[in-house]
Amino acid sequence: MRIGELSARTGASRRSLRYYEEQGLLVSSRSPSGQRHYKDEHVQRVRLVQAFLAAGVSSGTLVEMVPCMAEPSEDRARQALEIMECERARLSEDIDGLVAARDALDHLIEDNRAYLTRSADGEV
C-alpha cells in the first residue's frame, strides 16, 4: 500500500508517517519513482509508534528502544533494555501523576456540585 492508505488505516497523517521514517521509526520500500510502499505489517508498527509518542516517549528514545529488534545485537539489546526500564519507570510516574490530577479534579467537581446544590436549595 502507499502512504495514503497507511495514513487512512492508522490515523497518522502522511506528514507524520514521513516524519517517523525520517526518525528511523519506520521503513518503506520505494518504487522506482520514489513512492513509499508499505506492507500490512507496517500498520501495526505505526500503531505502536503512535501509542508511544502519545505516551510522551520521544522519537529519539523510541528509536533506541524499538529498532534494536531489527538488527539484534547483544550489546544493543542490553542497552535497549536499560532504556526501556527507565522509560517504564517514567511512564509509571506519569500515570501516577495523572491519577493524582484526576483525583484532585474529582475533588473540585465535588466541591462545585456541593456549591450548586446549596445554591439550588435557595441558600444565599
Add this chain to the structure above:
Amino acid sequence: MRIGELSARTGASRRSLRYYEEQGLLVSSRSPSGQRHYKDEHVQRVRLVQAFLAAGVSSGTLVEMVPCMAEPSEDRARQALEIMECERARLSEDIDGLVAARDALDHLIEDNRAYLTRSADGEV
C-alpha cells in the same frame, strides 16, 4: 514570602510563577515597590496548578476550571462543571493510553529479555 521562597517551596521556577500569574492562575499582593508577596496558602495553589499542567491541562482550560472558586457565580459554576467533566474524561483517556503503552513496553521488555536469555544460553 517573596517569589524566590515560593519557588523553592514548590519547585516551580520564578519564571513559571510569573507565568501562572500572567495566565490568571495565581494572584499576588504587591509591595509598594512592586515585588510579589504570597501567603502559605499559595503553596498549595501552585502545587495544584503544577499537577494539572503536568497532566496536560492547558492553562487556558485551568483558568476556566479553578478560578471560578474565587468569584463564585452560579452560571460560571455550571460552565466550569461541564469543562471539568470533559477534562476528567480526557484525563481518563490519557491514563488508559499510558497504561496501554506501558503494557506494550512490558511486552517489548519481555521479548528483549527472552532474546538475551537465549543468547546467554549459547544459542546462535
Add this chain to the structure above:
DNA sequence: CTAAATGCTCACATCGATGTCAGGGGCAAG
C-alpha cells in the same frame, strides 16, 4: 554605606510533533 542577593519587566529562544504551502513528478481513466 556598600556589596551581594533578590526582584521587576520585556523580549527572544527552545523543544517536538505536526500543519501547511510551494513546486514538481507519477499514474490511471476518460
Add this chain to the structure above:
DNA sequence: CTTGCCCCTGACATCGATGTGAGCATTTAG
C-alpha cells in the same frame, strides 16, 4: 492527451510552558 488524484522534497509555521539574558530597582547582610 488531459484531467484528477496521489506522491515527493523542502521549508517555514505552530503551540505552550519554560529558559535565558539584558537592564534596572530594591532589599538585606556585613
